[in-house]
Amino acid sequence: MQTAIIRAERVEKYYAQPSENRIQVISPTDLSIGAGEIVALLGPSGSGKSTLLRMLTGLSTPSAGEVYWHEKPIATASVNVSIVFQSFALFPWLTVLENVEAPLKALGMEPAERRKRSLKILDTVGLDGFQAAYPKELSGGMRQRVGFARALVVEPEVLFMDEPFSALDVLTAENLRSELLELWQNKTIPTQAIFIVTHNIEEAVLLADRIIVLGRNPGHVRTDFQVAIPHPRDRKATSFTQLVDYIYKVLTQPDAQPPALPQTSTGKTVRDQRQMHYQMLPHARPGGIAGLLELVLDHNGKDDIYRLADDLAFQIDDLLPIVDAAQLLGFLTVTEGDAAITSTGAEYANSEILRQKELFRNAAVENVLLLRQIVRAIESKSDRSVPEEFFHDMLDEQFSEDETLRQLETAINWGRYAELFDFDASRRRFIQSEKLHHDADASSTAEIDA
Amino acid sequence: MMKFPESFSNIPGRETLARSQVLQRSWPVFLDLCVAGIGLACFYGVVVIARYWFGHPEPEIAISLSPRALPQYAFYSVVRIFLAYLLSLIFAIGYGYIAAYSKRVEPLMIAGLDILQSIPVLSFLPGVMLAMVALFPTRQIGVEMGAIVLIFTGQVWNMAFSFYSSIKSIPRELTEAASIYKFSRLQKLIQLELPYAAIGLVWNSMVSVAGGWFFLMACEMFVLGTRDFRLPGLGSYLQTAAGTGNYTAITWGLLTMVAIIVATDQLVWRPVIAWSDKFKFEQVESASRVHSPMLHLFQHSRALQSLGRNTLVPLEEILYRRLAEKRVDASPASTPKADRGATKNGIVSRILRGLVILVGAIAVLYAAWQALTLLREVHGSQFVGILKGAAATFLRVNISLILAAAWTIPAGVAIGFHPRLARIAQPIAQIAASVPATALFPVILLALIRIGGGMNIGSIALMLLGTQWYILFNVIAGAMAIPSDLKEVATLFHFTTIQKWKTVILPGIFPFLVTGMVTASGGAWNASIIAEYFRLKNQTLQTVGLGATISAATDSGQFQILLLATIVMAIMVVTINRLVWRRLYRLAETRYKLGD
The missing domain is CATH 3.40.50.300 (P-loop containing nucleotide triphosphate hydrolases)
Incomplete structure (x- = not known):
């Protein structure tokens, strides 16, 4: 050329x-x-x-x-x-x-x-x-x-x-x-x-x-x-x-290790985000994850992501976060562009709402560091509440301001759905969720999904 | 004194947007202190000039009460308003433009706007008048300039703010389009920034001009101790008429006032609104549009068209060609060379700029310090008096707010919910609201004295008159904005009246109510300065209050008390804004925001 x-x-x-x-x-x-x-x-x-x-x-x-x-x-x-x-x-x-x-x-x-x-x-x-x-x-x-x-x-x-x-x-x-x-x-x-x-x-x-x-x-x-x-x-x-x-x-495909990052002019090393503390939460809603898993199950538990996208008439921007989230939670594995459902994923897709929440809760606490930390922080406090700011400052070290806000929004969304905690939007604090009132929780998630 | 045309009720975004941008910014206290320092320095400057002038007796102007003199007086008043508005518009665009594009001064300029919007302009009236008269050799021009400058300071800030926030909210892709196609600054201003800001500017201009009438009436009736600063105009006519108890003259004066307001609406605002419709930033054409026969006339006039084609268009073309040539000359070749020169020049200019800033800062500090030393002359008992007055005025402002809210909320909701009622009530309310409260004040006081009411009731009445409209029009807009499905839910589930108000209506109008109350509260504080101390028929009516203290201090030339009382009032207004209104505003923005 x-x-x-x-x-x-x-x-x-x-x-x-x-x-x-x-x-x-x-x-x-x-x-x-x-x-x-x-x-x-x-x-x-x-x-x-x-x-x-x-x-x-x-x-x-x-x-x-x-x-x-x-x-x-x-x-x-x-x-x-x-x-x-x-x-x-x-x-x-x-x-x-x-x-x-x-x-x-x-x-x-x-x-x-x-x-x-x-x-x-x-x-x-x-x-x-x-x-x-x-x-x-x-x-x-x-x-x-x-x-x-x-x-x-x-x-x-x-x-x-x-x-x-x-x-x-x-x-x-x-x-x-x-x-x-x-x-x-x-x-x-x-x-x-x-x-x-x-x-x-x-x-x-x-x-x-x-x-x-x-x-x-x-x-x-x-x-x-x-x-x-x-x-x-x-x-x-x-x-x-x-x-x-x-x-x-x-x-x-999971990324191969990208080339080594350079040093800044002042000699500090640039840190790769994947080597950092928090994993990046894909911005998917629990409802979307459940929908995708059901679709994969309909396709006999395994299919090309390309065909799934075609079926849903989704662009990659719409589909990839959901696939990533399902993968992060251990509901789905992806190899060579094929998505395969795991046993927990299959159980999740087949369960009724309360059991689904339980599965999601377990998967989230096990796999998502941020959610685990929020739950622990709430438990360790005598008033059972932690300000959002606390986690904002920690995430800030690693993500841009916009991304930090999106990360928190997704964490709040997932945490509320899984009944791991509740979030008081007017005081900007994470609080312990009231486990007995399922009606109230259901309505609050409905609000988020809307 | 304020209008709320229907065509704007469907774009509540702009004004709210502007406010919320202020809220987002968390300034260090430092900025506020800077602004306060600059404010003190300006005050000191004004006082120095005023003192210099002190003690020159001047003949007073005779105001004729014949209705035949009215057209001339009305003309004078209109010219004053127009000049002040023109000055405000130019200043607002300049200020907003610099604030939006100069990263370094932006925070200071915006902090300045926020505070200047909240301080009582009227307490500068005496100072500005004296200073202007001192600056200009001919007395008349001085007083005229004083009035214009004062109206200007009353109306410029919201316009500047509107322009600034419009520029800041231009969609990124439009700005990028302008730079990828190499628009010059001028082309960008004409084709992007001004059109994008037009609707906000028009809306704020209407509010500003209405506010301008309020201040103009006060300026025209200004009397200071033995000196008479009255200007021939509608305001002085009305006051003189009230002073002599000439009811025919009062009626004529008020009629003229209403006629001017209606004429301005028909001949200026409606065409402007109809014209500005094309600047709406929307993807779909909206159904409701304002029609104006005047605009139709302008747009279809052959003469005007050919005038434009033969003068403006060629001029514009020459300008654009020059700008393009200049850019071609400047851009490719010279840049690398300029680089080296720039570093040398950079150091020199940086040192120069540092020096200028240093000198400026020292001057400001010195003047601010001088102003503060003035305060040492204030006795302890006087200070207690000022605090007492502040408490009394605080009480009065809040009573007037509560009274205003008490009638405007039900009335506004009723109008907002019933389109047929709105068609009748809205124009009437608009006309009523347009008459500046200060023009009515002498008339009302006269009536109050006759029925045995005092200044105490009178001052609350003036505050109420001046500010209730802000609340009313906002409540109407809020009630109209409540989605009909929410109202249907209330009907479907047979909500009781109390439940309906608590769950649907009050939360629904809350953001609008807060906006109205903020404006009303600021207006009421400002009004207290003329409301609590008034000269009528050669006697001074006054009551205990901060506004009365300010007016009395000017009357007797006690600048230290004037300064202290003004500072106290500014601090109170700013504090109330920050502690009460801003919080409510944030609540309105987050929890009670409908839609989205």
Whole structure:
């Protein structure tokens, strides 16, 4: 391949913490985008897909490492890229035409030329006749067309897309995807490369010439491979489904030890989160876990995660946390992309609610350090209550502020469901649950699930 | 004195959002002390200028009571309000912009906003008046400037806050779109920040202008000891009319007032609201929209259109092209070179900036210290008097709040629950609320004296008049926001009336009620300054209270007492806000938040 348009060299992102630790979001990563390719970046939530995209566009500066634009540091180069956003990011107070003209206005283009180019691109994306409309008068699909038009009107060398189709319904997304592919293959647009972030595996396999799969905690490249299937690609073809299955395997396989983490400039070692004290709780609800186990049981206790996702019409972002949670609790084992139910898992799926809670309780205390600690702390206190802050401060050492809050939320959710403890939301304290009042507990979990 | 147009009732988010952003911030006490120090320093500066001027007798202005003079007086008042508002708008945008984008000064500026919003502006009235008169050689301009500056200080803070919190809450992807497409600062301001902030700014402008009338009436009637600072205007007209007991003149004055309010509503606010509808940040078009014939006229006027096409548009184009050229020149080549130069320049400018900050800090400390030394002149008995007054005013403020809540909660809920009643009651309430309480005050006092009531009742009446509307309109909005399925549940299970109020209505309106009460409480404290001490028919009516102490101290030129009483009042207002209202607010945000 010829020289890269954008090349990232050992870029990483981390947030310094007050203590010696720092929160590593993305570990040092090399990545390049060359001319003539569509690159898809896949990964579960929390793998830093969007962060990586923003570093590659120059929107966000890496904590270390450097991004090059045609071999010049990106901060000093005049970069010609566009982004299509998940939320469209249109200005609702500007008409379709004004939205598309805005980037050209920023470039200082003559009004007549500006209008001509904008109208031409609107025509290309199929928005002829809509130029005087406001975005809120359009449907989601039409709005994203405006997003595409605005991105393409500056004739970007690299077109970045941040989950561009995930806010759209399935049919609209399919339609837009194929139109984009058509524009690209017919060279209607002068764009040299497309970089798409997605959590939809099929979408990646449909579009991309090259797929990069990210792992999380911290984000790192797990695999980076070329897709050799010729266009148009058929979802039913064996080569297609095999590739999808392969990506599921990569995503669900326990991570091999990632490369050793570097030292910070001050000589402190960066700690890998998996070697840390607390495991990261996947954000799944007990109801979701039970639902998944029942489904696996229906599939004779063992199935491809790919097929399970297909059955549920779930994206990987929806399914993986549930699989992880079931695995953490010992209800499920995952090997080579296949999920198999364990004996406790089977019993859990078959039991009625009170027994389910008991099984969940035992599994949680046994496997989840944070929950075990909360229960012990409550028991050791004379007033049978512990402030949330106490655990917040401990988790804070290891997770970012947002993640700490999500961890606590999940812990509270699980603990309440398992009747391990209750949580007084107004005083922000963990308290002993009143075991006798099952009615009250049931209603409180119902509230959480809602 | 405040309006609550229906079109805004479905976006309660902005104002609440602004408040909650303040709550989230946990400032170190240090910041508050800084702000307090700066406040003291400003006060000292004002007092120094005021003292310098002390003792120049001036002729007083005669106010004509003929109805024929009214249009001219009304015009004067409107111009004052307009100038003060314009000043506020420009300042608010500047302040909000700097606070939002300058990380270093942001915490200090926001702490400042929070405190400035809560201190009683009216106690600065005498100081500001004296200072302005001293600064300007011609007396008239000084008094005019004083009035404008005072109205400005009364209305600017909530607008600045609104703009700041709007900028802060712009969705990240929109900001990113602006930077990936290389918008210049100007383009970003025009195409992103101002439109995004427009609705919040419009809403706050309406509240601010209503508040402006309240202060303007007070300014126009200002008399200090033997000196008369009255300005020709509606406020002075009304006061003079009340002073001489001229009922025809009073009626004319009030009618003019109402006419101005209604005209402003129709000619200014409704078109502005209808226009700002396009800045709503929403994905779907909402059903209810405000219509304005005036706006239709503007938008479809050929003359205006071609005027815009031939002046504004070309100007804008030239500006954008210049900005783009500048950026192309500046960006690629010069940056590496600039790097080295920047470090050298960086050190110099850092030293310079350090020096400026140091000098500023010393000046502030010195002035604050001087202000505090003024306090040594206060005797122990005077101090006890101030505390007694504080207790009395505290009691009065709370009585007025309770009275206001007692009638507005049932009335507001009734209006909110019955759309047909709302159609009749809301416009009436809006007009009634628009008449500034200060304009009515002389009239009410006159009536009270006639039936034998005293200043004690009078002051509570003024506080009530000025603040009840905040509660009423918030309660109406709250009652409307209660989902109908909750009401249906109450009917389905045959809740008793008490149970219905306890489980559905009161929790449902709680967040709105708290918002209304916070504003009302602040307003009542402020009102106490004119409510407890008033000159009518050449005699001074007063009662025991902090507001009376402040007014009396200004009257007799005892600046040390004025300063102490103002500090006491500011501390009380801020403390009550932090201890009571903020907690209730947090409770409202967490436990009683409907939906989501």
